[in-house]
Amino acid sequence: MPPTEFAVQDPEQFAMNMARMLEHIGKAASAWVEPREKGETIETGPVSMAEVVETLSKVGEYWMTDPMRAIEAQTSLFAGYMTVWNNSIRRLAGEDLNGSAITPQKGDKRFADEDWQKNFFFDFLKQAYIMTTRWADDLVDRADGLDEHTKHKAAFYMRQVSNALSPTNFVATNPELYRETIASNGENLVKGMKMFAEDMAAGRGNLRLRQADYNAFEVGRDMAVTPGKVIAQNEICQIIQYAPRTETVWKRPILISPPWINKFYILDLNPQKSFIGWLVDQGHTVFVISWVNPDARHAEKTWQDYLDEGVVYGLDIIEQAIGERSVNVIGYCVGGTLLAAGLAYMKAKGDDRIASATFLTTQVDFKHAGDLKVFVDERQLALLEKTMGAKGYLDGSQMATAFNMLRSSDLIWPYFVNNYLKGKEPLPFDLLYWNADATRMPKANHMFYLRNCYLENRLSRGQMEIGGIRLNLSDVKMPIYNLATKEDHIAPARSVYVGSKAFGGEVTYVMSGSGHIAGVVNPPEKKKYQYWTGPQPEGSSTFEDWLLSAEETPGSWWPHWQAWTESHNRDERVPAREPGGGKLDPIEDAPGSYVRTKS
Numbered sequence: 001m002p003p004t005e006f007a008v009q010d011p012e013q014f015a016m017n018m019a020r021m022l023e024h025i026g027k028a029a030s031a032w033v034e035p036r037e038k039g040e041t042i043e044t045g046p047v048s049m050a051e052v053v054e055t056l057s058k059v060g061e062y063w064m065t066d067p068m069r070a071i072e073a074q075t076s077l078f079a080g081y082m083t084v085w086n087n088s089i090r091r092l093a094g095e096d097l098n099g100s101a102i103t104p105q106k107g108d109k110r111f112a113d114e115d116w117q118k119n120f121f122f123d124f125l126k127q128a129y130i131m132t133t134r135w136a137d138d139l140v141d142r143a144d145g146l147d148e149h150t151k152h153k154a155a156f157y158m159r160q161v162s163n164a165l166s167p168t169n170f171v172a173t174n175p176e177l178y179r180e181t182i183a184s185n186g187e188n189l190v191k192g193m194k195m196f197a198e199d200m201a202a203g204r205g206n207l208r209l210r211q212a213d214y215n216a217f218e219v220g221r222d223m224a225v226t227p228g229k230v231i232a233q234n235e236i237c238q239i240i241q242y243a244p245r246t247e248t249v250w251k252r253p254i255l256i257s258p259p260w261i262n263k264f265y266i267l268d269l270n271p272q273k274s275f276i277g278w279l280v281d282q283g284h285t286v287f288v289i290s291w292v293n294p295d296a297r298h299a300e301k302t303w304q305d306y307l308d309e310g311v312v313y314g315l316d317i318i319e320q321a322i323g324e325r326s327v328n329v330i331g332y333c334v335g336g337t338l339l340a341a342g343l344a345y346m347k348a349k350g351d352d353r354i355a356s357a358t359f360l361t362t363q364v365d366f367k368h369a370g371d372l373k374v375f376v377d378e379r380q381l382a383l384l385e386k387t388m389g390a391k392g393y394l395d396g397s398q399m400a401t402a403f404n405m406l407r408s409s410d411l412i413w414p415y416f417v418n419n420y421l422k423g424k425e426p427l428p429f430d431l432l433y434w435n436a437d438a439t440r441m442p443k444a445n446h447m448f449y450l451r452n453c454y455l456e457n458r459l460s461r462g463q464m465e466i467g468g469i470r471l472n473l474s475d476v477k478m479p480i481y482n483l484a485t486k487e488d489h490i491a492p493a494r495s496v497y498v499g500s501k502a503f504g505g506e507v508t509y510v511m512s513g514s515g516h517i518a519g520v521v522n523p524p525e526k527k528k529y530q531y532w533t534g535p536q537p538e539g540s541s542t543f544e545d546w547l548l549s550a551e552e553t554p555g556s557w558w559p560h561w562q563a564w565t566e567s568h569n570r571d572e573r574v575p576a577r578e579p580g581g582g583k584l585d586p587i588e589d590a591p592g593s594y595v596r597t598k599s
Contacts, residue, residue, distance in 0.1 A: 396438025
């Protein structure tokens, strides 16, 4: 960076912009203070600061209570800083470091600007930061006196702290931000702090970080536009039937159980990415459960209510509309977990209407459930139950924040820097619009899910009870297609693999490339990613064993699934069915009113 790029070119304009920036910071502070002064309920986020401090203090206690361990930790840190200092001195002397410099992990986009490599000061900051964070991670990893859950939480919290303290998140320590601030005389910070104040006000005292231009999209206009009708509804959901686009259709219809943690239109994002539209084009009669965005009236709606008034209700409506009892079902994420429980529940009750099941990034065994387990222990559940008791539900922003924290270096801090420090409006992005379109969680349902699945892992072990019925997945013997995604932070591929063994019948386990969303919503026309197929998970086989024998195929998993489902449909075709089948009067056009309700 040339010396002139460090100097403010118009001190008067820069001073004026700093004053304007401080004015917007004041407005943000007022937006933060106002609801607290009024005594309004403030969402505290998925993790309290006290929880973070207490957990990390246990790591510090492990190292500091033993003098030898304390000396070891301090020596290691000092040696690391000496390495960074030595590298810098050698570089000042004109020596080529020949790869001995401390560098970011492959794929870390934060340090892409060339000044992180070329400029001595910023290169020193980068190396010192990377060395320190690796040292801190190592302290957590080697804290042998901690139980597994505490260590998991400590590693997760340390990652959040490290990501927050990255030099890329501050104007004075980020060369790109520094150049932009000097070049614009601080205009970027004025625009950024104006957005910051707006987002603080929008969050009613908490920062609602914008990730996309939300004004560019509207549900039913730009997304969720596959033609169909709402043909039934109750307190928990609407049932949508989509209009056919082929003269004949497969006799056996499809019912989709999406997650209620998010809205169903991720499967109908736009015509080019719509899994629902693609299913219709393949000749399927498609029904979707569109869950209500709950409020205080739904506080006591339980897991069983969501099963009886969601999945079973959907099957009843299908039978009324088109007279078909045999149905193929698809469950996505927690909608799949509910569906899996429903298969065992219906089996125990003698209900045999489900002929085959497809699970998309669905966990039924939560032993390897990943970083979401950080948020679930007895203490945190007690606090969460108390929080939800005030309103009867968990605000959607808390779940959205928890999911963003799983990948904070991608989903939080780049937007913080872009919006508030660069002063740039986020771009229109349909996926991130959907991600921000959060839903609430009813108290009874959510507590049952967290306790029975994440905390106690009861479903896969045959210990979950619904309506007095103990559920046994080994009794479920219908054909199952179980899709995992390779880079999933919510339903890890290993976790999905282990869960496959809980079922009693044929399970086709498939792993797609990419993550929880992109790995599922991957139209064949895009020719992106890949998927792997291999032997059925069973016995003592491990996920690593499966990977060694799996066969990779380029492109989307959708055609592979279509071939699988056709093999179980017995090639039966019937004339296309219009929504309602002439027996149920449509209530409104798809996507319906439930999905449009904002949190």
